[in-house]
Amino acid sequence: MLSEEELLKALSSIKDSGSNRSVVDLGWLDQLRINHPKAIVRLNLPSYAQSQRDRIAAEAKRIVESYREISELQIELSNANGQSEIGNAGHGQVSSLQKIPGVKNVIAVSSGKGGVGKSTVAVNLACGLSQKGYSVGLLDADIYGPNTPIMLGVSDKTPEVQGSGAEQKIIPIESFGISMVSMGLLIDDNQPVIWRGPMLNGIIRQFLYQASWGEKDFLVVDLPPGTGDAQLSLAQAVPMSGVLIVTTPQKVSLQDSRRGLAMFKQMNVPILGVIENMSSFIPPDQPEREYAIFGTGGGQVLSEENSVPLLAKLPLEMNTSNGNEEDKPIVFQYPDSKTAKAFERLALSVLEIIETNSN
Numbered sequence: 001m002l003s004e005e006e007l008l009k010a011l012s013s014i015k016d017s018g019s020n021r022s023v024v025d026l027g028w029l030d031q032l033r034i035n036h037p038k039a040i041v042r043l044n045l046p047s048y049a050q051s052q053r054d055r056i057a058a059e060a061k062r063i064v065e066s067y068r069e070i071s072e073l074q075i076e077l078s079n080a081n082g083q084s085e086i087g088n089a090g091h092g093q094v095s096s097l098q099k100i101p102g103v104k105n106v107i108a109v110s111s112g113k114g115g116v117g118k119s120t121v122a123v124n125l126a127c128g129l130s131q132k133g134y135s136v137g138l139l140d141a142d143i144y145g146p147n148t149p150i151m152l153g154v155s156d157k158t159p160e161v162q163g164s165g166a167e168q169k170i171i172p173i174e175s176f177g178i179s180m181v182s183m184g185l186l187i188d189d190n191q192p193v194i195w196r197g198p199m200l201n202g203i204i205r206q207f208l209y210q211a212s213w214g215e216k217d218f219l220v221v222d223l224p225p226g227t228g229d230a231q232l233s234l235a236q237a238v239p240m241s242g243v244l245i246v247t248t249p250q251k252v253s254l255q256d257s258r259r260g261l262a263m264f265k266q267m268n269v270p271i272l273g274v275i276e277n278m279s280s281f282i283p284p285d286q287p288e289r290e291y292a293i294f295g296t297g298g299g300q301v302l303s304e305e306n307s308v309p310l311l312a313k314l315p316l317e318m319n320t321s322n323g324n325e326e327d328k329p330i331v332f333q334y335p336d337s338k339t340a341k342a343f344e345r346l347a348l349s350v351l352e353i354i355e356t357n358s359n
C-alpha cells in the first residue's frame with residue numbers, strides 16, 4: 001500500500017522554477033495525508049511563487065493519480081494571504097468532490113449566528129420543494145441545535161441502521177414526504193456539546209455517503225451556525241448547487257453573516273441568495289399588521305454587498321414557531337399564512353436559480 005513517505009518522495013520531484021529546488025525541501029508542502037483510497041495534499045506557496053500554482057497543482061495531481069490505489073484526491077492551495085482555496089487550481093477541478101449517488105442537487109442552509117431561523121428555513125424549504133413535486137432529503141448537521149426532528153414531528157424516532165462495517169447504511173426517517181437524517185436522532189441529548197465537535201467531520205461524511213438517500217432531486221443540509229468544521233467538511237466533500245445564508249434584519253448581526261458568506265465564496269460554493277428571517281412581527285390577533293421589531297435592512301445590505309439576491313423576507317409569526325402543538329411545518333399547517341406563502345416563493349426562486357445555474 002502506498003505510504004505517505006513514498007508519496008512525499010514522489011512529490012519532491014516537483015521543483016520551484018526559480019531556484020530549481022524541490023517544493024518539499026522548500027517547505028511548500030504543508031500537509032500530506034493518505035486515508036485510503038483518498039489523498040489530501042496541502043500546498044502553501046509564498047507570494048512570489050503564486051504564478052506557479054497551477055503548474056505545481058497539476059504536477060501534484062499527475063503524480064498522485066499515477067497511483068491506481070488512490071481514487072480520490074483533494075488538493076488545497078493557500079494563496080498569498082495564507083487563505084485556503086480548496087479544489088480549484090485554476091484550470092478545472094483538481095479536487096475530486098464526491099457526488100452522492102442518486103442525489104441531483106445539494107443545497108446548504110447556513111448562518112453566521114445561531115438562533116436566526118436556519119433550521120426553520122431548511123425544513124420549510126425542503127417541504128416547499130416537496131410540495132412542488134420534487135423528491136427531497138434533509139440532512140440536519142446542526143450539532144448544537146439539531147431541531148429538525150422536532151419540527152418534523154419525529155423526535156422520538158431512531159433511524160434504522162442496516163448492514164455492518166463499510167457496508168453500513170443509515171435509513172432516513174420519512175416525514176411529510178421528506179427523508180431525513182439528523183444528529184438529533186443519533187446523539188444523546190445529555191452529551192456535552194464540546195464532545196460533539198470532533199465527531200463532526202466523520203459524521204457529516206457518514207450522513208452524506210452512508211445514508212440510503214435513494215433518488216433525490218434535492219438534499220437540503222441544515223448546518224450549524226458559524227464558519228466551522230461542518231461548513232468546511234461539507235464543502236470539501238460534496239459538489240454543491242449552492243448555499244443559502246439566513247440572517248436577521250439587525251445590522252449588528254451583519255458581521256457574522258458576512259463571515260459566513262465569505263467562507264463559502266472562498267470555497268467556490270455558489271451563493272444562491274440571502275434570506276432575511278424575522279423581518280417583521282405579525283400579531284396573531286391582527287394578521288393584517290406587521291411591525292419591524294428588529295429594525296430593517298440587514299438582508300438587503302448583505303445581498304447588495306455580495307451582488308446576490310435577497311430571496312425572502314420571512315415574518316415572525318407565532319404559527320411558525322414550535323408553539324404549535326402538532327409539530328407540523330408551517331407550509332403544511334397554515335398554507336395560506338404570509339410565512340407559508342413566502343416559503344413557497346422561496347422554493348420557486350431556488351428552483352429557478354438552480355435551473356439557470358445549471359444551463
Ligand SMILES: Nc1ncnc2c1ncn2[C@@H]1O[C@H](COP(=O)(O)OP(=O)(O)OP(=O)(O)O)[C@@H](O)[C@H]1O
Binds near residue numbers: 117119
Ligand atoms: N419566522 C419565524 N417566526 C416564528 N418563529 C420562528 C421564526 N423563525 C424561527 N422561529 C423560531 O425560533 C427558534 C429558533 O429557530 P431555528 O431553530 O430555526 O433557528 P436556528 O438558526 O436553526 O437555531 P440554531 O442556531 O439553534 O440551530 C425556533 O423555536 C423557531 O421555531
